[in-house]
Amino acid sequence: MVNHSHRLDRLPKYLFAKLDEAIEKARAMGVDVIDLGVGDPDMPTPAHIVEEMVSAVRNPTYHRYPSYAGMLAFRQAAARWYEQRFGVACDPASEVITLIGSKEGIAHIPLAFLDEGDVALVPDPAYPVYANATILAGGTPYAMPLLEDCGFLPELEAIPVEVRERAKLMFLNYPNNPTAAVADRQFFREVVEFAHEWDILVCHDNPYSEIAFDGYRAPSFLEVKGAKEVGIEFNSLSKTYNMTGWRIGYVLGSREAIAALGRVKTNIDSGAFEAVQMAGIAALTGPQECVQESVRVYAERRRLLLELTDALGLEAEPPKATFYVWARLPEGTRSMVYCERLLDGSGIVATPGVGFGEHGEGYIRLAMTQPTSRIEEAVRRVSQQPPS
Template identity: 55%
Template sequence: MRLSRRLEKLPPYLFVEISRKIAEKRAQGIRVVSFAIGDPDLPTPPHILDALVEASRDPANHRYPETEGLPELRQAIARWYRRRFGVELDPDTEVLPLIGSKEGIGHVAFCLIDPGDIALVPDPGYPVYPMGTVLAGGEPYYLPLREENGFLPDLDEVPAEVARRAKVLWLNYPNNPTGAVADLDFFRRAVEFARRYDLAICHDGPYTEVAFDGYRPPSFLQAEGAKEVGIEFHSLSKSYNMTGWRIGMAVGNAELIRALRDVKSNLDSGIPQAIQLMAIAALDGPQDCIDEHNRVYQRRRDRLVEALRSLGLRVNPSPASLYLWARVPEGETSVSYTTKLLEEAAVVVTPGVGYGPSGEGYIRLSLTLPDDDLEEGLRRLEAIAHGRPVRL
């Protein structure tokens, strides 16, 4: 058979490769400590699980769902945005539930990109932004996120001829992989940029509820005029430890929401209704679970920062997100250091260059591993740093 040539442009998905290497080590009977993937180890809160169990017993929830999601879920999403951000959304035209935000991020490229169009994507950044663009026949144009700029893209650096060909600007704050944050002034400038060049903004905001030291990240939609030019993707995965349940949402510009709904209606069959009812329980129910989770993540963040600095790695405490972004030791590249940790210590981190060329010289570490694994990983990293053999 003859496969599509577009597949030749797709590298192996970063986390698939990481999972393969972990499996190889474990097959050898080695205990692997993974700081690699941002998948919460904490359980889904009980009141949310109770809603799922109850909903699963109702035969009405055993049938095909509607693509646009239950009206009750769209209304719950709109209520949550009003409470959390003061953003008003029309649940009928400005809200679309998703089978996890990742599929919406991939599908929205087909709403915006024609062959030869450009998407402005952050570098480093979540790999789905450029890969969705490639699958739709477009070209990613990478915007460097530099430490000296607080890992914010310098939109003034985008050449005018590139901006005129661009159809979409991707933003993501709190940021994966850097842990950086953006304020409303930056979002306002992004809206002005989008208006100037008649392009859409897609903001990916799954980490707004994972924040520390009293910080409350804003929504892109809080910026004046944001709904006129863009949409925001959000997810229940990180807020409520629901990565395995696959539920998220896109909200904002009605025209783009309608286009995304039309694409999805031709490619998927919607979210199981029991999962949607579970999401309503999460959004409308007690929110103190989020603070409880964040206390755990902040404690782990502080422990990791202290330990990594003591080993000579340069790292700043992220004010939000599930990640730390650390400089590799002098003389190492992100891949060489990652490989060294895996081969010599069975410790898995993600190489910064896996998120784009500007990620070279960094590694990303996740806060989503149990405390005993975290301490074991730090013990092994200390041995590596001091040139001692690692006891596995």
């Protein structure tokens, strides 16, 4: 039998296997499971986007190989959206690349910048792809703890000098998954200064900027002076327009970094289906009332999830953005054990914080991505039978 690579051996163990098994067992036994664990919008993609896709897919022009960098029209739409939303100017020809979902670009960027033994600074807790893509590229992830006392922002000055000297990349993500924390422009200014000093490329993941509440407006990392010289920003249509299955996103910023990522892409993929890119143009340039409606729905679900955490006896801050609630467990409670008990006792699935890194231990994540009636049912179950 052919042995797999040592890179796979370096990947962290899949922590959710036991919980996944318990979910399947519960469903097989007829339990009505309410899954508040997965961050996948349940609302449909807006009709005008779907209609553009239907029209485009019938056009044989879009049936051939797409451009590796993406259609210029899509890149122009993305650049125009960024300028209108954030006041950030990017050249569509050289500072924007279309992605097959932002995850694809995040997974490929370490291949463009890390050699064996180089370091990527990754938040903890975090979206697992940051660390795992680093490992698959032969690099070494260095965990930057996101602690509640620090607003779930990394303490840059706590990073040892010897780590800074080896670091080539820094991954950030605000509004944040899983903590729902937000970052202000002053924090981004400090990141830019740090990146300039230590010659680090900042990779900011920004898919949740439009899922925001109570008048909050999330900034872009690229708004800060000097950011484009040391950074790139990934964005996606998945969360804003309920398009997770469509696999369409983009990255903007440093011309040199965009070119390097483009070289990787030309050797790995063949670009995003152009009919999907046409639908993406419709999303970015069309009516935005659909986004406001999604946020209105999420706001009601946020209220219900906060009722749920209260019924569970957990502490949780109302999130300013994202469709997640990050809830603190009682002192000494292990998140995986808690989630298993919640499933057994109430048929409710939550994501254990430890699955996002060791600094996520002691928390659970709840997603607003189930129909409102299902979240109401979760509240009813817990209210009728509070956890022991």
